Amino acid sequence: xxxxxxxxxxxxxxxxxxxxxxxxxxxxxxxxxxxxxxxxxxxxxxxxxxxxxxxxxxxxxxxxxxxxxxxxxxxxxxxxxxxxxxxxxxxxxxxxxxxxxxxxxxxxxxxxxxxxxxxxxxxxxxxxxxxxxxxxxxxxxxxxxxxxxxxxx
Numbered sequence: 001x002x003x004x005x006x007x008x009x010x011x012x013x014x015x016x017x018x019x020x021x022x023x024x025x026x027x028x029x030x031x032x033x034x035x036x037x038x039x040x041x042x043x044x045x046x047x048x049x050x051x052x053x054x055x056x057x058x059x060x061x062x063x064x065x066x067x068x069x070x071x072x073x074x075x076x077x078x079x080x081x082x083x084x085x086x087x088x089x090x091x092x093x094x095x096x097x098x099x100x101x102x103x104x105x106x107x108x109x110x111x112x113x114x115x116x117x118x119x120x121x122x123x124x125x126x127x128x129x130x131x132x133x134x135x136x137x138x139x140x141x142x143x144x145x146x147x148x149x150x151x152x153x
Contacts, residue, residue: 032117033102033105033109033117035124036117036119036124036125036126037124038124039119039123039124040098040125043122043123043124044123044124044125044151045151045153046070046071046072046073047070047071047072047151047152047153048149048150048151049067049068049070049149050067050068050146050148050149050150051065051067051068051081051146051147051148052066052068052092052146052147053066053145053147054066054092054144055141055142055143055144056091056141056142064080064081064082065080065081065082065147066078066079066081066092067079068092068096068097069152070097070098071152073097073099074097075093075097078092078093078096095142095144098125101125101129104129104131104142105117105126105129105131113131113132113133114130114131114133114134115130115131120149123149123151125149126146127145127146127149128144129143129144130142130143131143
């Protein structure tokens with residue numbers, strides 16, 4: 001009985017470990033990316049507004065949230081949510097639309113970066129993403145968090 005209890009405990013530990021840290025191949029992640037991008041293309045809109053916080057490298061100068069307005073798939077406005085002088089909006093220009101975010105994430109996969117993405121379950125856009133080129137230095141990461149996303153028709 002001691003042996004079977006030990007074996008059961010060992011199996012439970014392995015199952016918990018696998019659930020906590022799943023092994024996902026880049027192909028699996030790529031298929032998620034392409035599936036969610038298609039979902040966005042099918043359910044999304046060329047007109048939307050969202051708040052974003054961008055964290056780049058070791059400096060969080062862009063971490064203050066901004067409001068981004070997109071019309072016809074082009075960002076027409078990037079406005080800091082606070083009056084702080086240090087909020088830099090230039091860093092947002094490479095990821096100021098959902099399409100640009102998908103491109104940035106895909107580039108991370110292709111370049112061998114560590115990529116983590118949480119997608120919106122309704123529209124498929126990347127709600128939170130982290131691209132880390134840790135092999136190229138500690139300052140080579142980007143993380144963005146999307147909040148208050150609305151479709152503007």
